[in-house]
Amino acid sequence: MEFELIDQLKFSAPVAPGILLGIGDDCAILAEDASNERLVTTDMLLDGVHFVYDYDKKNAQSLDLIARKSIAVSVSDIAAMGGEPQAAFLSLAIPRAWSAEQAKELFDSFSKAAAKLNVSLAGGDTTSWEGLLAINVTLLGTVPKSEAIRRSGAQAGDVICVSGPLGGSLAGKHLTFTPRVQQACWLRKHCKLHAMIDISDGLLADLGHILQESGVGAEIFSQQIPITEAAKCIEDSQSPLEHAITDGEDFELLWTMPEAEYQKLIQIQEDFIEVHRIGTITQQTGCFLIDPQGKKERRGNEGYVHQFANHEN
Numbered sequence: 261m262e263f264e265l266i267d268q269l270k271f272s273a274p275v276a277p278g279i280l281l282g283i284g285d286d287c288a289i290l291a292e293d294a295s296n297e298r299l300v301t302t303d304m305l306l307d308g309v310h311f312v313y314d315y316d317k318k319n320a321q322s323l324d325l326i327a328r329k330s331i332a333v334s335v336s337d338i339a340a341m342g343g344e345p346q347a348a349f350l351s352l353a354i355p356r357a358w359s360a361e362q363a364k365e366l367f368d369s370f371s372k373a374a375a376k377l378n379v380s381l382a383g384g385d386t387t388s389w390e391g392l393l394a395i396n397v398t399l400l401g402t403v404p405k406s407e408a409i410r411r412s413g414a415q416a417g418d419v420i421c422v423s424g425p426l427g428g429s430l431a432g433k434h435l436t437f438t439p440r441v442q443q444a445c446w447l448r449k450h451c452k453l454h455a456m457i458d459i460s461d462g463l464l465a466d467l468g469h470i471l472q473e474s475g476v477g478a479e480i481f482s483q484q485i486p487i488t489e490a491a492k493c494i495e496d497s498q499s500p501l502e503h504a505i506t507d508g509e510d511f512e513l514l515w516t517m518p519e520a521e522y523q524k525l526i527q528i529q530e531d532f533i534e535v536h537r538i539g540t541i542t543q544q545t546g547c548f549l550i551d552p553q554g555k556k557e558r559r560g561n562e563g564y565v566h567q568f569a570n571h572e573n
Contacts, residue, residue, distance in 0.1 A: 268367055282381075297403050297406075299338050299341055299401035299403055301337040301338060302397065303330070305326075305329065305394075313392075323365050325436070327369035327372070327373040328369075328376070330395045331377050331399070333397075334397045334399035336439040336440070336511045337458060339458065341401075341408045341444075342407060342456065343445075345400075346380065346400050346402055348374060348380070348381050349384045349400075350383075350384035350395070352387070352396075353388070353395075354386060354393060355388070355390070356390055379399065409455065410456075411469055414470050414541050415454055415516070415541060418540065419539075420480065420515075420516050420537070420539040421538065422463070422486065422536045423443055423534050424536070425487055425488040426463055426486060427487055427500060427510070428489075428492075428494055429488075429510050432490070434509035440458070442532060443532065443534075451525050452517060454516045455473075457470055458511050458514070459514050462505065462562065463505045463506070464547065464560070464561055465563025466514055466563070467514060468547065477541070477545040479542055480548070481550050482501055482551050482552065483552050484538045485505065487504040491507065505549070505562070508563055
């Protein structure tokens, strides 16, 4: 059954230029390009953590949405460095309780998702087990030499920007978001960015990664943070602002750039690029949230964190 599924995927997945050998051998062979650097990222998604699937429940998330998200989160990583995705390697742990029909439906969903996201499925592995569905995607991308945008380049005085409204992703955006590849590549080509990341764990958490890697701090202004309508409609103990700065899986871009570059950007930006200025990088370490009255509140790296058991000796 495994090899039948691999053959199904092989013949349904088109091979993109630059892939000399795709699905069907021990390794895929990718053409080298002396003018580009290779980007590689990997993400694992689990049923019950990143999505919920139950074949018999009408309110469960469809395999099409699950497959799309599984590839899109890795595409978003490639975008965060200013690159373009190329080839994906897909590893699946399929529940033994699944029928052959379900497995074929999943493979078909991945073929459709890859095509929509301009990614070629170039290989991978499948196995079965007693647990729930587990998906791992390794994605390769390209970026021009020395132009990859890292987390470690933020400098004091930089403007901090995001590419769209934040918060409330569990209302649906975490499954339907569009990776910001086009926007990121345009920014890389037209502006000097010092650092960039995609917002997967939450604004504060992912900004914290930039601050730690760059050895700097930040001041962000609460009234300038764009908030989704979904975050404004959540009825719980948190404010829409708290959701915007701590909710994960928005997959918007977060970047820093010199003030002069920001001024240039807002003069030349295209309609497909949203630019929301939310703060400033500081020499003093730490992240401070500033309210409309100017009051500063020191914030940590709050956001989504995977929890592990604490085994005491």
